[in-house]
Amino acid sequence: EAQVTQNPRYLITVTGKKLTVTCSQNMxxxxxxxxxxxxxxxxxxxxxxxxxxxxxxxxxxxxxxxxRKEKRNFPLILESPSPNQTSLYFCASRGLGAQxxxxxxxxxxx
Amino acid sequence: xxxxxxxxxxxxxxEGASLELRCNYSYGATPYxxxxxxxPGQGLQLLLKxxxxxxxxxxxxxxxxxFKRSQSSFNLRKPSVHWSDAAEYFCAVGExxxxxxxxxxxxILRVKS
Numbered sequence: 570e571a572q573v574t575q576n577p578r579y580l581i582t583v584t585g586k587k588l589t590v591t592c593s594q595n596m597x598x599x600x601x602x603x604x605x606x607x608x609x610x611x612x613x614x615x616x617x618x619x620x621x622x623x624x625x626x627x628x629x630x631x632x633x634x635x636x637r638k639e640k641r642n643f644p645l646i647l648e649s650p651s652p653n654q655t656s657l658y659f660c661a662s663r664g665l666g667a668q669x670x671x672x673x674x675x676x677x678x679x
Numbered sequence: 680x681x682x683x684x685x686x687x688x689x690x691x692x693x694e695g696a697s698l699e700l701r702c703n704y705s706y707g708a709t710p711y712x713x714x715x716x717x718x719p720g721q722g723l724q725l726l727l728k729x730x731x732x733x734x735x736x737x738x739x740x741x742x743x744x745x746f747k748r749s750q751s752s753f754n755l756r757k758p759s760v761h762w763s764d765a766a767e768y769f770c771a772v773g774e775x776x777x778x779x780x781x782x783x784x785x786x787i788l789r790v791k792s
Binding site (some may be wrong): 617627656661666 | 785
């Protein structure tokens, strides 16, 4: 089954404790993205990747890092999380002209 | 700059009634338009997309949308709403071969029986 998976689905952490949210797709897509969703703001793009070792900033990249060492994986790294990064995060990969989203990761930073 | 406006934050319709969710966009080039649905606690599911051609596009779950270039709109419609349609709906605009989608703030649909 074609899908985008994310782990963990839920995470509660404390300010400053580094964390990684993993994202994996099994569709051999080149393009992948990370978004955050906040009430009243819709989804905003954090980072995207056009292929292995090619990444670029989206609209809200501050406080985040990404890497793309393999085509299928696109982890999101928060090196020093802060409470304003409490949000719902979605990974997406693009194929057939549309983006397909993972199930989301709800992150709470205390 | 690209932007998407969904003027209605909440809409309530009766089960069996028709539905129209509004979406207006601002985009400098040829827009590629999408509607996604998010059920509570779920990810986003693609309902339909418009790239070119016929301006009335059909999607899954009985939804359709009409692209009107003169009005910069891409409204979503359904002739008869079911209780299971209660969800949040997002309109988005992007480039066909680009990687960025710009989303509207979403419209929450409530269905009353």
